[in-house]
Amino acid sequence: MLSGMKIFSGWQRFVFGLPLFFLLAHLFSVMELHKNSKVEEPQKQLNKKFDHLVLGPIAGQGLSNRLQCQGKKALNRTHSSESRSGVDGSITFVTVFTIYNTSSINDMDDRSNTIVGNASYNKFGRSMALLNVFINFIQVAMPQSKVIILTDPASDLSVQRSRVSLYAIQGDYSRDKLMLQRIRSYIAFLETRLQELPQKPGDINHYIFTDSDIAVVDDLGQVFRDHPNFHLALTFRNNKAQPLNSGFIAVKGTPEAILRAKLFLQEVLKVYSTKYRNASRMLGDQLALAWVVMSNPHFDPTRFSKALAFSEDIRGTSVLFLPCYLYNWTPPEGAGQFHGMPLDVKVVHFKGSRKRLMLESWNFYSSSREISDMLCLILGSGRTKYDF
Template sequence: MMRTIVDELRSGTQFPGMKMGSGWRRFLFLLPVMIFLPYLLSVLELHQFSTTVDQPKKHGMKAKHLVLGPVAGQGLDNRLHCKGTKALNKTQTASGSLNSGENVAFVTVFTIYNTSENNIEKRSSDLVIVGNTSYSKLERSIAILDSFIKFIQVAMPLSNVIILTDPESDLHIDKERVTTLPIQGEYSRDRLMLQRIRSYIAFLTARLEERNKHVQGQMKHYIFTDSDIAVVDDLGQLFDKYSSFHLALTFRNNKDQPLNSGFIAVRGTAEGLQRAKEFLEEVLEAYTLRYMKASRMLGDQLALAWVVRSHPSFDPRRFSKAKAFSEEINGASILFLPCALYNWTPPEGAGQFHGMPLDVKVVHFKGSRKRLMLEAWNFFHSSLNLDDMLCLVLGSGRTKYDF
């Protein structure tokens, strides 16, 4: 059709209502617009979408507020489907039982740096605003710890939270079922991951001594976690569903770092405590002998992987499928749980690009996702809808935030 019009113009054919002088030249002037108009409309639509989600303008710039975008997993079975922050299906969580968590305690390591900041006037360069609240560096660390505790109290109301901390840190948490336990050690930033393993070992040693002295009453299982996680389901069921493991680790399909140290479950029997302690002592030895150059970050995960992979019978190909499995390693029965369920990370990294499983148990706000953790708690606190909150997390996961 377009070729016919051009040929007729060249032959001098005059179209009705068009003079051969200025009329056909005007038509030729508009011809490129007619050709490229559909492409122009597409570009305008794309621009309208990008401004709607309000993405950072410069590549690599971190957003200072939530940025919602398309969510992964739409149309996939057993994945959360969302429209904005509205869930289109329901998760398979069992949260809400008033008796949930009675025999489980969560253990995390947390310390405070630069406590003198309390006596210094807040500088605007250090402030971060989340919702209607402004945080200094110290305050936002405490706010993340507070969100960690609140998520646990919603999902598992009867569970306890134990915070292992530096005796010199001025940490006071006035909350029901929350205790702080000072443990001597080296809590500098460069040694914190190393100290975390040492603190876990010291804690398990103390629990074993209590059991030997029959001081402890009801048996408690322990879940050692980072403080930037949100528990969104009853994890006490883990110890009933898998009844024979001594400790549990979470894994992902990652060649160099298949194991994540942000979630370690330990059965509260005497044998479970002993086997977990011995296993972590092996990890600590591997850490100090092989991975001290990575002591600030990742050294613990590399040491975990080395201890597991060095066992002669272990097949690392089992990490490629997101299914739980068990393996006996140096006398310890270890349950390997997929990160996709027990250590799910918003999709900025760690390969979680296929959406959020409907039966997710734990959401881990690693690295720069910590703002998203505070935003998620604020959203849940106002809406009391877990599924919609998970849509908020899923839709915001690909954004880099400011802390």
């Protein structure tokens, strides 16, 4: 009996002690949560997206062959082509773009809109504004060139611009498959060009396939004038994991070059679909490009470390490698790691969290009409994240 009472007494102390235990545990958790919130708060502030440009120190000041700026005013001028290369009118820019006007209550709500300058955009309007600015820059730098937009036949896209046309290609344009579809669309487009060539003998038209978030700021005709023997051109950077960027691909307009470019891209598509299918949403195309190029046994990858153009035979295709430094330059975000902007930059790529900057740059150019001053704005604005 006494033993039973001792057991009951011990059990009673355990039961009545439980609330105190849970109370202490709860207080400890609250204290930890409060402590962690203090640590995470600055991080949240750092990741905050701004609704305006934030200008900062401009990289490259004092370095030769770099744009020199005082605020948004250029102190020297970029090497814009003073005389055309003679091939402006025979160049067509090709981009993949699709949009679905799924207007909803949120799209109509002013609170969900984005303000850039004096304009307010919903999601649909932002995409269309970027496409129009893409066309605007091309028509300023290369007014005789044409633009073809490869799109989904089911898309709501409508563009009423001179020297701009739509070309519908059936495929899977969903967000998760868009990069994969882009390569397929390029191949399908080149196949149609091959079929049309016999009907237009002697009519050579060169093609530049690009992302729609680039700004052409100088005449690109010199690529075809200065490098007459390549089939396909890619842009490279000094990056071991992703040395090639797919946002700029040039194809010479001869029958042999178009055929070789098509076969090359078919090989890229094959590698993309097998080795990098899990990266179909993004990066897979660049990884596949790098694999096709660097699997060539005689290729020297150390050539990517120098910003100099070079050519290489890759599986029967003469590939011209152009430095991103000039043909696919991306504004740095915060670190100024590109040591400024080259004076002879040809293409600015507003990839990632730089979309607002693309619109802001066009608005600034529209008021100043000076490409060099606009480039100062771009160079000084990579200080924070300001995507839509």
